[in-house]
Amino acid sequence: MNANIYRHEFRTRLKSVVIWSLALTFLVAFFFSMFSVFADQAALMNALLAKYPPELRAAFGLDNMDLATVLGFYSFIFLFVQLCLAIQASNYGFGLVSIEESELTADFLLSKPVSRTQVLTSKLLAALTSLTLTNLVVWVSSFAAIALFRGERDYETRTLLLLLLSIVVFQLFFLSVGLVISLLVKRVRSVTPYALGLGFGSYVLSAFSGVFGEVTLELLTPFKHLDAASIVKHGAYDTPLVLLNVAVTVASLAVGYWLYIRRDIPAVS
C-alpha cells in the first residue's frame, strides 16, 4: 500500500461520495416517510397489489413483501438502495485503473517507484473507503428514518442488521467485477455506460429471474444473492448464494491483479 496514492485516490472521489450519500439519504428518508400511510392502509394496499399481474409483482419482489411491516416496507426501499450502490460501486470499479489510462495520467503514476501491486492495492483500498463511507451513511439514515417514521410498529433489529451488513459484500462484488471487466476490454473510453450497464443489467436479470422463476438467472446476479425480501422473510442469508457471490468477488480480484501486473499501458494516440 502506498499512502500517497491512497490519499490522492480518496480525494479524487470525495465529491462523488458526498453526492451519492446525499442521494441515498434522501431516497431512504423520503420513501420511508410514507411508511405510516402504507401501514395504515395495509389491507387496501395488499388488495390493490393483488390486482397487478404476478409478473410485475415478481419483478419488484413484491410477492415476498408485506408492506405493512417495518422491514417489509424497508426491504422494498432497500432494492433501490442496492441499485444505487451497485451503480456507484461499478462506477468506481470500472474507473479504478481505466480513468488513469483514458486521461493518460497512467504514465505519470507508473513511472514512479511503485509496483503495480502497490498501485492497485492502494486504489482498491481508497475505493473501498469511499464505498464504506457511503455504506455508513446508509446505516445511519436507515436507522434514523425507521426510528422517526415507524410509529408504534416493532421490528427485529437483527434482521435489519443482516440487511445492512450485506451492503459491503454487495459493493465489493460490483467493485471487483467492474475492475476485472475494465481490464479485459481493450480500452474503456467512458466509465458511466459500463457502470450503468453492469448495475442495471444485474438488477434487470434479477427482476426477470423473478418473472420466470428460473434458477439459473438467480446464480448470476447479486440482487438475488442478497435478495432483501428473502432475507427479511427468512431472517437469514441464503448461504450458498452468498458464498457464490463472495467467490466471484475473490476470483475477480485475483484475476484483476493478474491482469494489471501484466498489462501494457497504452501510449498516447
Add this chain to the structure above:
Amino acid sequence: MSVIEVTNLTKYYGKARGIVNVSCSVEEGEIFGFIGPNGAGKSTTIRLLLSLIHPTSGSAKVFGKDVVTHGPEIRRDIGYLPSEVYYYEGMKVIDLLKYSASFYDCDCTQRMHELTATMELELNRRISDLSYGNKKKVGIVQGLLHSPKLLFLDEPTSGLDPLMQRKFFDLIRAENARGVTVFFSSHILGEVQRLCTRVGIIRDGSIAEISDIRTLQQNNYKKVRVTAEGLTPASFDLPGVTNVQTENGTVHFFFKGDINAVLQKVSGIQVTDVTIEEPTLEEIFMHYYE
C-alpha cells in the same frame, strides 16, 4: 559501467511491430541521442525500459538490474519526461509537483522551487488552465525534482518556445555535468547534434546504427561540392561516392573513403569552386532513411 543495457529487446503489440531485436548500451554520464522518425519505436523502447509495457522477448537492464523484475527499485533514480504530457486536470501545479515528490525519499522542496523559477512556471494555476507548453514545463520540473541519476526525455522540446528550449538544454547540460546520464529521444536532429555525445538511429523498429556523433560526422561521410564547366555525374564515378546530384553545373555528392581519391579527380579538372565539408546530422540521417 553501463547504465542501460538492452539485449535483443523485442516488442510486438499483438501482430503490430513495436521494436525488433534492439540492442544497445548507454554508459554512465553520457547523453545518448535516440533518433528516428515517428513510429520507428523510440517511445516503445523508453516505455519498455520504464516497464510501462512488457517485452515480448529479450531483456533490458538499468543500473544493472532487470527492468521487469526490479522496476520500482530502478524507477527511484529515474526521471521521465513523456512526449505528450497529461496530468490530473483538476489539480494545481503545486499539488501535482508535491504528489510527484511524495514518491521519493527526499526533501525536494528546494529543488522544486529552483526548477519552477528557472522554467518560469506559476505554481498556483490549475493544470487544466495551462497551455501545452506550460504543461511541458510541469513535466520537466516533475521529471527533475528528485535529482534522478538517469533521465528519459522523449521528444522533450515540442511545445517549448526557443528561449525555453535553450533554458531546458542548459538545465540538461547542468544535470549531465553532475553526472546524470541522459537518454534523449528525438526526431529533430539539430538538437541531438547540439546535446548528445553518441547517437543510436532507429528505423522500422530496428537499430540502423549506433555511433559516436563525431565519428558519424567526420569519419563516415564528407559532403563534396564541385563547380566546373561541363561536369557530369559520371565525372565522379568512384567507389564510395553516393547521392550524386547535379545542379547548374555544380555536382554534389557524399563520399566515404580515402578523400585523396576525390582530390586527385578534382585536380584533373579546371574548377571554379570546391567545398568539402562535414555533412549535418540531418543529411546523414536522410541518407540512412533512403
